[in-house]
Amino acid sequence: MSASIYKDEAGNLVVPCLIDGKPVIQPSTRNFPVYVAAEERVLHHGQTATPELAARAIASAGEVFKTYKRTPVDERYHLLLKAADILESKVEEGANRQSTETSATKTFSLFNAKQLPKICREIAGAMKATLAGEITPTLTGNHQMVFKESVGAVLLVMPWNGALALPCRGISAALAAGCTVVLKASELCPWTHYFLVETFLEAGFPPGSVNMIMSERTEAPAVTEAIVSHPSLAKIEFIGSAPVGKQIGAVAAKYLKPVIMELGDQSPLIVLDDADLEKAARDAIAGCVACHGQLCFGTERIIVQRGVKDKFYDLLRAALANAPPMGAAVTKFYAERAKGWVDEAVQKGAEFLAGKSEWTGPASFTPSILINLPKDCYLYDNEGFCPTMFVVEVDTDEEAIVEANSRDGGLSASVYTTNWERGLNMSKSLDFGNVQINLQTNQVEATGPVTGWKASGYGSGFGRYSIEEFIHLKTVAFGPTGIDQLSNSQQ
Incomplete structure (x- = not known):
């Protein structure tokens, strides 16, 4: 594969769109800067697709789907294994792209790349069993078969915070199901997303099976609608914020296109009075500061029982003092906005249990823990996406459950207890798709599923659950032909 950084006619370094296995370098008037926020410098430029170019990308994917869907499952299986081998050989390259474009730490980016x-x-490994059909019983005595077929060409709208893992999950699952893909790369990390697309093509997936377009924010609605409205598009997967999810959901509804979403959350970590308090404190801090707090699974609320709060608070302070490096926000604007929400909470009466709100760099500020958070501040009900969390004190397990379930989201919650039965019983009452017992809120397994409840989205990801999102069920029923009756009459 050729390098994914090119030059436009003006000599600017650009990451272009990619269609039919080839870069599409547009005039420099379509450029937008991609910044290294931690250093306040322009790294290179992305190129905004026109609506016509976006339509061309989905039309290409739709045309390739006609033949790719008939690719034997075993061939897809070996292509995915080849992609895995290439990705394993390029861990450092993938991590470098993510950490450079998003200002994440090298440790976080390496973890993602691995x-x-x-x-x-x-x-x-899951695809062959997942794609197996069935012969089902009937009430009529006829025969009936259920086939699992690819939905078609799909649009993946992917984020910048899980810049490697989340697009890899979506692309792998869609290709496994026999679908083709248009990846709408994040405007904040197009070089990182390009790395994935070129890797799958290098593995042997046909040109046009994975295309990539991008757009700066102001033109994103028109570019997205050009794809969603296209007759070749069969389904959409979106991972990102709830406000953008609502916009994409509205466009999808307009054209009757199904969509799966993984949205944000204000993930709670519940500390019961029999918990290993030191582990709970350490995990809470790690879950809060990872990627500068910019994770949809990040720990934003701690719910602690009053009987252990004083000891737990001492441990939290100690854990925060030894917090791991967290990198910077992906943009200076995001950092300024998030810090503004922290400052607003303090101005309205919140207090720092630990930490403070001070700049540490152009796009980073100190981590902190708040108590006595007023209900009329932004952070009380909304995802902060920053290295700040707040504590809510309760007396009983029932109060902890009510508090945990009181927000709109339902993506991830953690329960800390030395009594697994107590934790399991509590998990049954928590309105979250993912509940961890004595594990961080951002714990994810490649075997899946990861499922958003309530306003955190719908659909599931990872493993066979991802593949199932990209297949249709087709029932084929067989009626009698009359041949048996004819044969019997001739005997």
Whole structure:
């Protein structure tokens, strides 16, 4: 494969769109800057697709789907394993792209990059059983078969915070199911997303099976609608914020296109009075500061029982003092907005249990823990996406459940207790698709599923659950032909 950084006619370094296995370099008037926020410098430029180019990308995927869907499952299986091998050999390159474009730490980016071959292999291993059909019983005595067929060409709208793992999951699952893909790369990390697309093509997936377009924010609605409205598009997967999810959902509804979503959350970590308090404190801090707090699974609320709060608070302070490096926000604007929400909470009466709100760099500020958060501040009900969390004190397990379930989201919650039965019983009452007992809120397994409840989305990801999102069920019923009756009459 050729390098994914090119030059436009003006000599600017650009990451272009990619259609039919070839870069589409547009005039420099379509450029937008991609910044290294931590250093306040322009790294290179992305190129906004025109609506016509976006339509061309989905038309290409739709045309290739006609033949790709008939690719033997075993061939897809081996192609995914080849992609896994390539990704494993390029861990450093993938991590470097993510950390450079998103200002994440190298440790966080390496962890993400090392998950890619695992994701591909898990999906490859699950695909044959997932795609197996059935012969079902009938009430009429006729025969009936159920086939699992690819939905078609799909649009993946992917985020910048899980810049490697999440697009890899979506692309792998769609290709495993026999679908083709248009990846709408994040405007904040197009170089990272390009890395994935070129890797799948290098593995042997046909040109046009994975295309990539991108857009700066102001033109994103028109570019997205050009794809969603196209007759070749069969389904959409979106991972990102709830406000953007609502916009995409509205466009999808307009054209009657199904959509799966993984949205944000204000993930709670519940500390019961029999918990290993030191582990709970350490995990809470790690879950809060990872990627500068910019994870949809990040710990934003702690719910602690009053009987252990004083000891737990001491441990939280100690854990925060030894917090791991967290990198910077992906943009200076995001950092300024998030810090503004922290400052607003303090101005309205919240207090710092630990930490403070001070700048540490152009796009980063100190982590903190708040108590006495007023209900009329933004952070009380909304995802902060920053290295700040707040504590809510309760007396009983029932109060902890009510508090945990009181927000709109339902993506991830954690329960800390030394009594597994107590934790399991509590998990049954928590309105979250993912509940961890004595594990961080951002715990994810490549075997899946990851499922959003309530306003955190719908649909499931990872492993066979991802593949199932990209298949249709087709029933074929057989009526009698009359041949048996004819044969009997001739005897």
